[in-house]
Amino acid sequence: MEGLVNTVNGIIWSPALIYLCLGAGLFYSIMTRFAQVRLFGEMIRLIFKGKSSADGISSFQALTLSLAGRVGMGNIAGVAAAIGFGGPGAVFWMWVVGFLGASTAYVESTLAQIYKEKDVNTGQYRGGPAYYFERALGQRWYGVIFAIAALIALSMFLPGIQANGVVNAVTQVIGEGTTMNILGAEVGATRLGALAIILVVFGIIIFGGIKRIATVTEFAVPFMAIGYIVLALIIMISRFEMIPQVFGMIVGDAFTAQAGLGAAIGWGVKRGVYSSEAGQGTGPHAAAAAEVDHPAQQGLVQAFSVYVDTLLVCSATAFMILTMGTYNIQGTLPEGQYLVQNLVAGTEINSPAFTQMAMESVYGAFGNIFIAIAVFFFAFTTIVANYYIAEVNVVYLTRFIGPKANRIGLFLVKILMMVMIAYGALNSAGYIWAIGDIGVGLIAWLNIVGILIIFFMARPTMKVLKDYEAQRKAGVTRYTFDPVKIGIKNALYWEERHLKEQQALKSDLLRKDAK
Secondary structure (H helix, E strand, O other): OHHHHHHHHHHHOOHHHHHHHHHHHHHHHHHOOOHHHHOHHHHHHHHOOOOOOOOOEOHHHHHHHHHHHHOOHHHHHHHHHHHHHHOOHHHHHHHHHHHHHHHHHHHHHHHHHHOOEEOOOOOOEEOOHHHHHHHHHOOHHHHHHHHHHHHHHHHHHOHHHHHHHHHHHHHHHHOOOOEEEEOOEEEEHHHHHHHHHHHHHHHHHHOOHHHHHHHHHHHHHHHHHHHHHHHHHHHHHHOHHHHHHHHHHHHHHHHHOOOOHHHHHHHHHHHHHHHHOOOOOOHHHHHHOEOOOOHHHHHHHHHHHHHHHHHHHHHHHHHHHHHHOOOEEOOOOOOOOOOEEOOOOOOOOOOOHHHHHHHHHHHOHHHHHHHHHHHHHHHHHHHHHHHHHHHHHHHHHHOOOOHHHHHHHHHHHHHHHHHHHHHHHOOOHHHHHHHHHHHHHHHHHHHHHHHHHHHHHHOHHHHHHHHHHHHHHHOOOOOOOOOOOOOOOOOHHHHHHHHHHHHHHHHHHHHHHHO
16 A cells, blocks of 8 residues: 555656646746735735624634644654755755745636635635636636545645645654554553544534634744744744855755755645645645635635745754754665764654754753654644635535535534544554645645636636736725736626625615715
8 A cells, every 4th residue: 555655656646747836936927027026015914904794704714724634744744854855955955946936826816816705605705726726717617626635635635735744743753652452552541532532623613613713823823833933933043144154055065965856846845835835736725714805814824834834934944953963864666774963863854853852952851852743733633624624615516506505415524534633643653644735736736737727718816916006006994805807707706896896886875865
């Protein structure tokens, strides 16, 4: 099975997908005239501007929900893996993916807002790639394929990575504990205890719906991200003289990496896409749930979330590991052989071990414990975000069948995710990461190809950006969006909303005239 997984992984993550991710980011950066730079200040302003409603969550809640998906094991264990297999230069390519990917995140999240709709059962906003492929491309079959692929990836392939990272971080601190025989496998008591806590808390949250999910992520994500970055900054300040050297390692190895140019780019882009989720098609689900006045607003907020994830949290991890020298570089060599060996042989690369050792070298036992706590919150909130994405795609597939099909589908996804969390927690890290990479690569292929086709068919996101910037230049007090006016078809929610706003405005004018 492991051999099959690795073979499929190699096919999906061929150089073609790596170049597609980088190329799409560069293309959209040029087309938007580098909106991720030009409108950086506007991104910050918009984060705290929107408010939630009965139908949708606030822009900030949508940001933290998407960050819950982005800030996870990819930021702690994924960065370690990129360095361990691709050398320090892989970090440079993660930065490139983050910078260029911010424009891709704008495009896919704006599309999600344009073509969102209200859930017929709950009245809440739903949207994402499946919805915009059906509405913008006019090809429901492509939306169905994406929804099925996303369900498989988010409920089966990806939860195991996060669960595996949590239990590995906990056992790194307090050990495996007394071993028990579970279905023929020897499992430590610590691992089982950590798994039990994950499953109980996960169940409580996901059975509470989107509002409870958003509330949890709104609190947990900023708290842990800020604490994590602060501790990383303290490490960097304590070894200030190492910073120029670390920068030199990252930039220098980006093109002449010890593990080879291909390994640095490949691992940097792979882990960059996994961590930032730009182009992956997962972030748009949270973006569509936001209550905003104009689709471009949430697109810009989601673009900023890529910066937070890759340029802040991932960089914090990379600088900790490289500054303290707590890494091995295996590159493309067989397992157990290293190009650079600073740690004992056998230190797990696809795990939080490098990061924990860096923290422990400065903060002692507290550093090790803090990373375990950070991994728990980062990974746990990612599992919750993954569930929400799976839920949206179940709703998409069952929305015309009926409420009963919807309830059965959602219940089955909850159970399936709990099973896969348990499976991931009790299996080896390398194998679980390979399965996760298949899920990420599969939906990334479908999403990036789809949004490029949409761009060349109608350029809806460019029209929306132009409309938003025109209103911003005019200094309007409240933004409005009329898709018909700017030539966008099938944006049914926004068409209906604009019509209601116009009718309300006419009613107000008639009342004033009558007075």
